[in-house]
Amino acid sequence: MMAANSIVVQKPPSTYMCSFSLYTSTVIMAMLQTILSALLAVLYKVKIEGDSVIVRILFWIHVCCSVSALLFSLFCIAKRKIGSTYEVVLHGYLLSVLINGLTSLFGVLYIPLFFLQTTHSLMEGLDYFICFSLSGVLLFLQWAVKQVTEQMLPVMEHDFKLQPRSKRSTTMNAIYTAVLVASTLAYSAVAWIGLSMDANANEDLF
Numbered sequence: 001m002m003a004a005n006s007i008v009v010q011k012p013p014s015t016y017m018c019s020f021s022l023y024t025s026t027v028i029m030a031m032l033q034t035i036l037s038a039l040l041a042v043l044y045k046v047k048i049e050g051d052s053v054i055v056r057i058l059f060w061i062h063v064c065c066s067v068s069a070l071l072f073s074l075f076c077i078a079k080r081k082i083g084s085t086y087e088v089v090l091h092g093y094l095l096s097v098l099i100n101g102l103t104s105l106f107g108v109l110y111i112p113l114f115f116l117q118t119t120h121s122l123m124e125g126l127d128y129f130i131c132f133s134l135s136g137v138l139l140f141l142q143w144a145v146k147q148v149t150e151q152m153l154p155v156m157e158h159d160f161k162l163q164p165r166s167k168r169s170t171t172m173n174a175i176y177t178a179v180l181v182a183s184t185l186a187y188s189a190v191a192w193i194g195l196s197m198d199a200n201a202n203e204d205l206f
Contacts, residue, residue: 007066010013022137022148022155022199023076023152023155026076026148026149027073028078029141029148029149030070030073030075030093030145033069033097033141034070035066036045036134036137036138036141037065037069037100038062038063039134040104040134040135040138041058041059041060041063043127043130043131043134044058044062044131046128047058047127047128047131048111048114048131054110058066058103058107061099061100062100062103064096064099065096065099065100066179068092068096069096072089072091072092072093075089075090090156094149097142097146097149098142101139101143104135104138104139105165107131107132108135111128111131111132111135112128114128115128
């Protein structure tokens, strides 16, 4: 007979990824986040005006989000909670999902506008279309990542092993937090620049 004060952790029976388990789905989503964010960052730098201030900021935001997703996927694979590092990586990953989603939405709106404002060849138009499509895919992925990760949280709390915090983990926490703050400030900057460009464009029209 089960004790009255016992705790039972129930794992969600299904995920958005069909036959994959919740744990496998979380790792796959994090790896997709890592690869697609890094790929979009490279495409921004290579295929679109690399000297543009907005493109540079978008590049570094996606790089930071890619690193955050990579660290989270490594923690999931290791199944270890190293002091407060686990909480920093987890909350940082969830924050990067939000930032990545907003940045991808900005890309979906910015790329067509930037393309129409300048003259390009057919091949350059194809490059812009690829960046636009990948931004849309990454935007949709953030919703799926958020859903799966939220389902995974109680499983991580229950199943992942806890290890004592070391001085090295404290240093990593500080570095990781600094990266997240920098990416947040970068997104604020790109949003401000985008609004300024729209305002200047409207003034030119009048």
